[in-house]
Amino acid sequence: MEIKSLFRNNGRIPSKYTCDGKGVNPPLEFFDVLKNAKSLVLIVDDPDSPSGIFSHWVLWDIPSDTKFIKENSVPKGAREGKNDFGNIGYGSLCPHSGTHRYRFQLFALDISPDLASDTAKKDVENAMKGHIIDKAILTGVYSRG
Numbered sequence: 001m002e003i004k005s006l007f008r009n010n011g012r013i014p015s016k017y018t019c020d021g022k023g024v025n026p027p028l029e030f031f032d033v034l035k036n037a038k039s040l041v042l043i044v045d046d047p048d049s050p051s052g053i054f055s056h057w058v059l060w061d062i063p064s065d066t067k068f069i070k071e072n073s074v075p076k077g078a079r080e081g082k083n084d085f086g087n088i089g090y091g092s093l094c095p096h097s098g099t100h101r102y103r104f105q106l107f108a109l110d111i112s113p114d115l116a117s118d119t120a121k122k123d124v125e126n127a128m129k130g131h132i133i134d135k136a137i138l139t140g141v142y143s144r145g
Helices: 121-128
Strands: 002-004 028-031 039-046 054-063 099-109 132-143
Touching: 002 132, 039 121, 054 121
Parallel strands: none
Antiparallel strands: 002 028, 039 054, 039 099, 099 132
C-alpha cells in the first residue's frame, strides 16, 4: 500500500496546506490497498511538536476502495474525529518554530470501527489494535517564514 500527494516523501509541504495559506488538507492518493481491507484510517500528526505527538486529522471508516482524497474534502462515508486542537476535522499544519515533520499515516483494517464522531486519535488507535493489515506513511516537512 502507498500514499502520495503533491509533495514527495520527506519533501516540503506547499504553504497552501498550512496556516500560512488556506489551511486545508492536501490532495492524497492511495495505491495498492489490499483487497481484503474492510476500511481505511488516516491519521495526520506532528511528531516534532514540543507537547508530544500532535494530531491534526483523524479520519476513519474510509471505504477501502477509495483511491484519493481531494483537496479540502472528506471521502463519502468517512468519519472525522477530534484533532488535538479540540476540533472535529482537519487542523491546519502550523509549526510554532523550526521545521516539523507531518506524517500522513494510512492504515488498512480488517474491520470498520464503530466510533462516535467526536472520537480522538487515542481511541481510534485503540479500536485499530489487532486489526491493522497494512500501513503506509507519507511524511512532509514544513517550517514557517
